[in-house]
Amino acid sequence: xxxxxxxxxxxxxxxxxxxxxxxxxxxxxxxxxxxxxxxxxxxxxxxxxxxxxxxxxxxxxxxxxxxxxxxxxxxxxxxxxxxxxxxxxxxxxxxxxxxxxxxxxxxxxxxxxxxxxxxxxxxxxxxxxxxxxxxxxxxxxxxxxxxxxxxxxxxxxxxxxxxxxxxxxxxxxxxxxxxxxxxxxxxxxxxxxxxxxxxxxxxx
Amino acid sequence: xxxxxxxxxxxxxxxxxxxxxxxxxxxxxxxxxxxxxxxxxxxxxxxxxxxxxxxxxxxxxxxxxxxxxxxxxxxxxxxxxxxxxxxxxxxxxxxxxxxxxxxxxxxxxxxxxxxxxxxxxxxxxxxxxxxxxxxxxxxxxxxxxxxxxxxxxxxxxxxxxxxxxxxxxxxxxxxxxxxxxxxxxxxxxxxxxxxxxxxxxxxx
Numbered sequence: 084x085x086x087x088x089x090x091x092x093x094x095x096x097x098x099x100x101x102x103x104x105x106x107x108x109x110x111x112x113x114x115x116x117x118x119x120x121x122x123x124x125x126x127x128x129x130x131x132x133x134x135x136x137x138x139x140x141x142x143x144x145x146x147x148x149x150x151x152x153x154x155x156x157x158x159x160x161x162x163x164x165x166x167x168x169x170x171x172x173x174x175x176x177x178x179x180x181x182x183x184x185x186x187x188x189x190x191x192x193x194x195x196x197x198x199x200x201x202x203x204x205x206x207x208x209x210x211x212x213x214x215x216x217x218x219x220x221x222x223x224x225x226x227x228x229x230x231x232x233x234x235x236x237x238x239x240x241x242x243x244x245x246x247x248x249x250x251x252x253x254x255x256x257x258x259x260x261x262x263x264x265x266x267x268x269x270x271x272x273x274x275x276x277x278x279x280x281x282x283x284x285x286x287x
Numbered sequence: 288x289x290x291x292x293x294x295x296x297x298x299x300x301x302x303x304x305x306x307x308x309x310x311x312x313x314x315x316x317x318x319x320x321x322x323x324x325x326x327x328x329x330x331x332x333x334x335x336x337x338x339x340x341x342x343x344x345x346x347x348x349x350x351x352x353x354x355x356x357x358x359x360x361x362x363x364x365x366x367x368x369x370x371x372x373x374x375x376x377x378x379x380x381x382x383x384x385x386x387x388x389x390x391x392x393x394x395x396x397x398x399x400x401x402x403x404x405x406x407x408x409x410x411x412x413x414x415x416x417x418x419x420x421x422x423x424x425x426x427x428x429x430x431x432x433x434x435x436x437x438x439x440x441x442x443x444x445x446x447x448x449x450x451x452x453x454x455x456x457x458x459x460x461x462x463x464x465x466x467x468x469x470x471x472x473x474x475x476x477x478x479x480x481x482x483x484x485x486x487x488x489x490x491x
Contacts (some may be wrong), residue, residue, distance in 0.1 A: 113338045262466075262468060263461055263467035274489065277485045281484060
């Protein structure tokens, strides 16, 4: 069976960098943005659109209740979200079967629960995350610190809703992870080594 | 400045054993039950009574509100709880000043926040905790699994309330810890080495 590490993370906590560095050190495949591209190909939707769906929980349509029967109102947007999720589900299982891998985000800890992945969650305090985000933001972005804080909160809110919608579990709650790592004030390269050493000790 | 590691833990997760083993490996002082004994000595209350206070949030007395003034009803039980907490606060600061140490429970992560302790939280799934509790229970205890589960939940509820009462923070919520360790199905000796290796990597 493949070894799988899943990484959930707060926006700006360095979780993605941690995932990439772990994969380099361990020689595991690394999946993150690649997943979006592949789903886009398979569903014939644009990458931007798939990304949007994946970062937000779908807009549900409430079933209309008449007498004792339910008449669900079909909503094409909602249906598309479910298709993307189904495609993602299939894709993650294919990837996990193929080789040892590290998967960032995408409810992978939940979707692949039967393969018993090692589930990491990465978080940090607001100042550390803000600092990381302000440093790495693209040249053409002119967000103030206040705007960046809002953006950080909004992205995490989207992630939490998405996770909770599909998994019925609480995003970032300890019971869903094997190790939770606070990166506040830490260099991700150093944290990567710490996590590697933690994993190596468990396997001895 | 002394190096301090604080350990919060769910009942039955092996957090106390982890603390003791870490202290042996690191050569740090270890404080747990000793704190109770010392507070009992200083407050002239029995150890059992101090333990009881420390595991539950104090019974507050609601202030009676008449017109625009508040007349707090003084309640000797509540006052005693506050005395025990004040004594504990002083004691933890004395211990932290004296030498490198590991402190299990007692809101130490909050009380000693200015000394920047490394804050660990230890948790596990119910089955693992139940298994650990049933194995280690005293010979004269005849709790069934169901009763033990109830007891586990009740002790953790007490810890959460106590922590939240004194710190105004949420017990077991990730933002209050530097590392959160899931011990489900793990040997604590192995987890101890993993945490040691994690700490060593951060200090390199």
